[in-house]
Amino acid sequence: MNVIGLCDNSSKAVRIYKELRDIESINLYLLVCKNLDTGIVRYFLGHLYYFFKMNIRDKLLSASIILRGTLRVSSLNLYHEKILTWVKNKKPDIGLHAMGVIYKNSVISLFRLGIANPHIGLLPKYRGRSVMEWSILNGDPTGISTFFIDRGIDTGRRIILLEEIDISKFKDIITAKNYLFSLDLVMFRKAIEKLLSHENRYIENEVCKGERYYVMSKLFSSVVEKIMQFNSSG
Amino acid sequence: MEALQQRLKELSNRLAGMENNEIKMETYENKDPEECLRVVMVRYYPKCESGNITSKERDEYLSLLLDLTKNALSDDLRFLDAFNNAFEVLTRNKIKDQYDLRRLDLFLNAYRLILRTQIKRLSEK
Numbered sequence: 001m002n003v004i005g006l007c008d009n010s011s012k013a014v015r016i017y018k019e020l021r022d023i024e025s026i027n028l029y030l031l032v033c034k035n036l037d038t039g040i041v042r043y044f045l046g047h048l049y050y051f052f053k054m055n056i057r058d059k060l061l062s063a064s065i066i067l068r069g070t071l072r073v074s075s076l077n078l079y080h081e082k083i084l085t086w087v088k089n090k091k092p093d094i095g096l097h098a099m100g101v102i103y104k105n106s107v108i109s110l111f112r113l114g115i116a117n118p119h120i121g122l123l124p125k126y127r128g129r130s131v132m133e134w135s136i137l138n139g140d141p142t143g144i145s146t147f148f149i150d151r152g153i154d155t156g157r158r159i160i161l162l163e164e165i166d167i168s169k170f171k172d173i174i175t176a177k178n179y180l181f182s183l184d185l186v187m188f189r190k191a192i193e194k195l196l197s198h199e200n201r202y203i204e205n206e207v208c209k210g211e212r213y214y215v216m217s218k219l220f221s222s223v224v225e226k227i228m229q230f231n232s233s234g
Numbered sequence: 235m236e237a238l239q240q241r242l243k244e245l246s247n248r249l250a251g252m253e254n255n256e257i258k259m260e261t262y263e264n265k266d267p268e269e270c271l272r273v274v275m276v277r278y279y280p281k282c283e284s285g286n287i288t289s290k291e292r293d294e295y296l297s298l299l300l301d302l303t304k305n306a307l308s309d310d311l312r313f314l315d316a317f318n319n320a321f322e323v324l325t326r327n328k329i330k331d332q333y334d335l336r337r338l339d340l341f342l343n344a345y346r347l348i349l350r351t352q353i354k355r356l357s358e359k
Contacts, residue, residue: 134312137311211310211312212272214276214279214315214316214319215275215279215319216315217318217319217322218318218322219237219238219241219318220237220315220318222237
């Protein structure tokens with residue numbers, strides 16, 4: 001199985017490599033390139049920032065995987081012909097979403113199975129933004145849904161994994177959210193392992209059974225934090 | 235409920251001395267509230283939040299919000315929260331234009347009605 005991690009900085013690429021390199025049945029590739037709407041200067045500054053933030057071991061690791069051809073770092077954007085050709089030549093089965101971007105069909109269609117995205121809300125009910133907060137406000141469980149994306153916002157029909165995750169130990173939104181985001185690699189790994197197993201069955205993302213949520217107001221966020229503080233105190 | 239009561243108090247202070255417009259619900263109906271909410275939250279709210287909104291866009295933002303008044307009275311809290319968000323960003327800066335002020339006044343009155351209704355609903359639960 002050919003897997004490509006789509007990243008917007010080397011630090012993310014190295015994280016993915018470290019987590020997934022020991023899965024035997026996959027050929028892992030990593031692509032670091034520019035989003036369509038990111039200026040070249042901003043991209044390079046960001047790139048430098050994340051590169052210098054990496055420890056020396058990760059810097060050496062990134063250099064070694066570049067030399068081995070596993071990691072490609074490019075100043076071109078994702079939709080540049082050269083990048084699309086590079087991706088296509090790898091005959092990828094799965095893409096791993098690690099870029100702040102909504103993909104166009106020209107990219108999605110390059111992946112035989114699709115591009116997997118760990119979304120920090122439980123689908124199909126919670127699509128969109130601030131879904132962790134909305135789940136708490138509505139008294140619903142929180143968790144992560146790893147699914148194959150389409151052009152819509154969390155509307156991809158095939159969910160690979162649905163996992164409820166308890167965040168009751170956290171007292172504030174930012175810490176809880178960071179915790180859920182930090183599980184992206186674990187979810188990628190689980191999703192790949194599930195796809196490699198012969199028992200894989202997708203869960204259908206029945207969009208009609210859920211709603212799209214938006215950025216939560218300060219007023220409601222303060223209510224959510226009160227609920228979190230109450231829950232964390234036992 | 236406490237948070238809504240607190241917000242209502244804040245809003246009432248803000249409305250003191252302003253025109254008291256009665257909100258006629260039949261004026262504000264929407265055939266596609268989901269799409270209207272999407273446009274409000276994806277197109278206009280971020281612009282208003284970042285301060286990069288023109289007077290025309292703010293007018294459209296307020297107008298679309300008013301169209302969601304009826305939905306914001308329901309138990310689907312996403313619509314109420316669109317009003318919460320708007321209140322938080324619109325009242326941050328002073329609006330000087332008289333036309334904008336009238337529109338803002340209508341919005342604030344609609345928001346007050348929504349908050350009162352939601353508080354009543356919660357207290358009955």
